[in-house]
Amino acid sequence: MKRHAFWEWFDEYAAPRLAIREISFRKIFEYLDTIQDPITIVETGCARQADNWAGDGQSTVLFDQYVKSRIADAIVHTVDLSPEATNACKAMVSDKVFIHTGDSVAVLPRIARQLNTEGRRIDLLYLDSYDLDWQNPTPSSVHHLKELVSIISKLNPDTLVVVDDSAMICRAVADAENKLNLISEPVAGGKSTYVAQYAAQVGAQLRFSHYQIGWTNLVTDTWS
Numbered sequence: 001m002k003r004h005a006f007w008e009w010f011d012e013y014a015a016p017r018l019a020i021r022e023i024s025f026r027k028i029f030e031y032l033d034t035i036q037d038p039i040t041i042v043e044t045g046c047a048r049q050a051d052n053w054a055g056d057g058q059s060t061v062l063f064d065q066y067v068k069s070r071i072a073d074a075i076v077h078t079v080d081l082s083p084e085a086t087n088a089c090k091a092m093v094s095d096k097v098f099i100h101t102g103d104s105v106a107v108l109p110r111i112a113r114q115l116n117t118e119g120r121r122i123d124l125l126y127l128d129s130y131d132l133d134w135q136n137p138t139p140s141s142v143h144h145l146k147e148l149v150s151i152i153s154k155l156n157p158d159t160l161v162v163v164d165d166s167a168m169i170c171r172a173v174a175d176a177e178n179k180l181n182l183i184s185e186p187v188a189g190g191k192s193t194y195v196a197q198y199a200a201q202v203g204a205q206l207r208f209s210h211y212q213i214g215w216t217n218l219v220t221d222t223w224s
């Protein structure tokens with residue numbers, strides 16, 4: 001699949017199914033189009049159910065289609081704790097996707113070492129593991145911060161780091177007509193709660209904030 005064929009597929013097939021993730025997936029692939037070959041994508045939380053576009057997002061399927069549109073050695077590494085999920089994912093993607101079963105915090109450093117051996121950088125780090133409970137986002141958002149810690153030494157300033165399930169959170173008060181007035185600035189919530197705080201503290205460049213949130217310049221130097 002060539003690049004224009006990917007975009008035709010994305011516009012006609014994927015975009016109408018992606019619901020609240022369409023705009024940010026489009027921004028992800030537009031960004032990757034600016035990055036030179038060979039593209040490497042690392043993901044936590046693989047696609048676990050065929051055709052679940054609006055619910056989960058089908059990220060691994062999207063990334064597989066994208067790397068197939070780049071030169072031959074573009075690849076995806078994805079890690080998931082659940083053997084059921086990784087088995088289901090295997091049936092949905094090509095051999096350009098390397099699927100790891102295990103705890104992402106433990107497996108990400110191994111992927112980083114392998115990429116170092118192969119002389120590969122990470123162009124997109126997509127974090128979407130540990131299912132989020134919007135009523136109690138802390139366990140999931142702490143896990144996503146741990147994922148960032150476990151792979152941060154492999155990031156470079158151009159690595160796009162994206163966290164799914166990151167709608168903004170703010171306080172609002174209804175007026176006499178029940179119109180909501182914001183009484184606090186919206187901040188990134190959900191899975192990215194602590195990653196977003198870290199990103200702000202280190203002066204990362206916010207690229208977009210929709211249902212997914214993405215930054216570059218989470219690190220200032222390339223360490224390896």
Ligand SMILES: C[S@@+](CC[C@H](N)C(=O)[O-])C[C@H]1O[C@@H](n2cnc3c(N)ncnc32)[C@H](O)[C@@H]1O
Pocket residue numbers: 044045046047048049056057058059060079080081082085102103104105128129130131
């Ligand atoms: C929301 S789903 C991923 C959806 C997928 N990104 C998509 O777009 O279709 C979250 C996945 O994270 C996995 N998960 C939960 N805890 C994990 C952990 N500690 N390490 C790796 N994966 C984990 C779950 O098994 C589940 O398959």
